[in-house]
Amino acid sequence: MRTALTDLVGVRHPIVQTGMGWVAGPRLVTATARAGALGILASATMTPDQLRSAVREVKSRTDAPFGVNLRADAGDAPERVRIIVEEGVRVASFALAPSKELIAELKDAGVVVVPSVGARRHAEKVAAWGADAVIVQGGEGGGHTGEVATTVLLPQVVDAVDIPVVAAGGFHDGRGLVAALAYGAAGVAMGTRFLLTSDSTVPDAVKARYLAATAKDIILTRAVDGLPHRMLRTEMVAELEGAGRLRSLYRALRRASGFRRISGLSWPAMVRDGLAMRHGKDLSWSQVLLAANTPMLLRASMVDGRTDLGIMASGQVAALIEDLPSVAELVARILSEAETTLTTLAAESGPPGR
Numbered sequence: 001m002r003t004a005l006t007d008l009v010g011v012r013h014p015i016v017q018t019g020m021g022w023v024a025g026p027r028l029v030t031a032t033a034r035a036g037a038l039g040i041l042a043s044a045t046m047t048p049d050q051l052r053s054a055v056r057e058v059k060s061r062t063d064a065p066f067g068v069n070l071r072a073d074a075g076d077a078p079e080r081v082r083i084i085v086e087e088g089v090r091v092a093s094f095a096l097a098p099s100k101e102l103i104a105e106l107k108d109a110g111v112v113v114v115p116s117v118g119a120r121r122h123a124e125k126v127a128a129w130g131a132d133a134v135i136v137q138g139g140e141g142g143g144h145t146g147e148v149a150t151t152v153l154l155p156q157v158v159d160a161v162d163i164p165v166v167a168a169g170g171f172h173d174g175r176g177l178v179a180a181l182a183y184g185a186a187g188v189a190m191g192t193r194f195l196l197t198s199d200s201t202v203p204d205a206v207k208a209r210y211l212a213a214t215a216k217d218i219i220l221t222r223a224v225d226g227l228p229h230r231m232l233r234t235e236m237v238a239e240l241e242g243a244g245r246l247r248s249l250y251r252a253l254r255r256a257s258g259f260r261r262i263s264g265l266s267w268p269a270m271v272r273d274g275l276a277m278r279h280g281k282d283l284s285w286s287q288v289l290l291a292a293n294t295p296m297l298l299r300a301s302m303v304d305g306r307t308d309l310g311i312m313a314s315g316q317v318a319a320l321i322e323d324l325p326s327v328a329e330l331v332a333r334i335l336s337e338a339e340t341t342l343t344t345l346a347a348e349s350g351p352p353g354r
């Protein structure tokens with residue numbers, strides 16, 4: 001299936017595996033690249049050295065193109081951009097809109113720049129600054145997300161910009177791919193669906209929690225770090241949502257002191273990071289502490305399998321997912337479903353002139 005996305009990036013299929021902290025590592029990205037789709041390494045939860053070795057690991061296992069996701073607002077973003085350029089990574093993906101200068105630097109080096117956006121005005125802004133394509137994520141998507149549904153946001157962005165638009169938020173199968181193409185998208189990007197594959201390194205106990213989730217178990221909450229964040233509703237999340245300010249602060253302090261031992265963050269560094277993540281919002285002190293610890297909260301579940309301690313970011317689509325195929329099986333299945341859907345649609349509408 002050839003689209004503006006496959007032409008731009010040089011992959012065989014218009015399918016993207018998004019950068020998910022602690023989840024999208026070399027193993028998942030290599031499997032995706034080998035399957036002919038675009039895999040994106042999540043670098044926000046890696047040190048620059050870890051990023052360089054993860055990139056080299058993928059390059060040593062496949063010649064296919066892949067990408068790196070990074071935070072444009074990270075203090076060490078320039079260093080990460082240098083690694084991307086030096087290592088010849090094909091695509092740079094951003095969680096927050098990158099600056100005009102950063103886009104220019106990457107493009108000058110031949111890197112394809114694909115920011116993720118959750119609103120039309122952000123898509124217009126990055127398109128004007130020279131982004132090559134955008135991933136537009138509707139509110140049903142996992143992790144930090146907006147409130148506008150994919151079915152509303154996607155056509156809005158497709159109509160607003162001239163660059164290829166990749167649809168994200170709520171996709172898992174071939175029908176979804178065809179629907180996205182019908183809206184004018186150049187492909188689909190999926191997080192939760194790729195997390196739930198046998199190639200993802202997420203512990204089995206955590207995958208089982210996702211597979212068991214119904215739509216009602218996947219909520220959008222600001223209780224963790226003040227930003228709308230879609231995740232599985234666990235006891236911890238329910239506790240955070242229900243607790244008063246004083247109780248939340250006590251719990252956040254207890255958690256933060258536990259995570260401090262793992263992350264090595266000093267208390268002043270934790271408060272500084274948390275305050276930096278406020279982005280002008282009115283956060284309680286417990287949210288400031290949890291914001292600084294969000295990467296560690298995600299790590300506790302995605303790496304250590306602690307479903308009681310960690311947060312499990314998830315798209316609503318987890319409610320529809322029931323199996324753990326390999327990435328190769330998943331991509332082949334999506335393409336064959338898409339073909340069947342297209343054939344059925346063509347047969348139902350009949351030959352022209354009938």
Ligand SMILES: Cc1cc2nc3c(=O)[nH]c(=O)nc-3n(C[C@H](O)[C@H](O)[C@H](O)COP(=O)(O)O)c2cc1C
Pocket residue numbers: 018019020021023042044069094095116137140141142143144168169170171189190191192193195312313314315316317
């Ligand atoms: C566990 C998890 C971790 C995520 N981490 C990141 C991240 O580090 N950076 C980012 O830009 N998006 C992150 N996201 C969002 C995804 O990249 C993607 O946009 C989203 O999952 C798409 O929606 P879907 O889950 O319905 O497919 C994360 C999502 C999940 C489920």
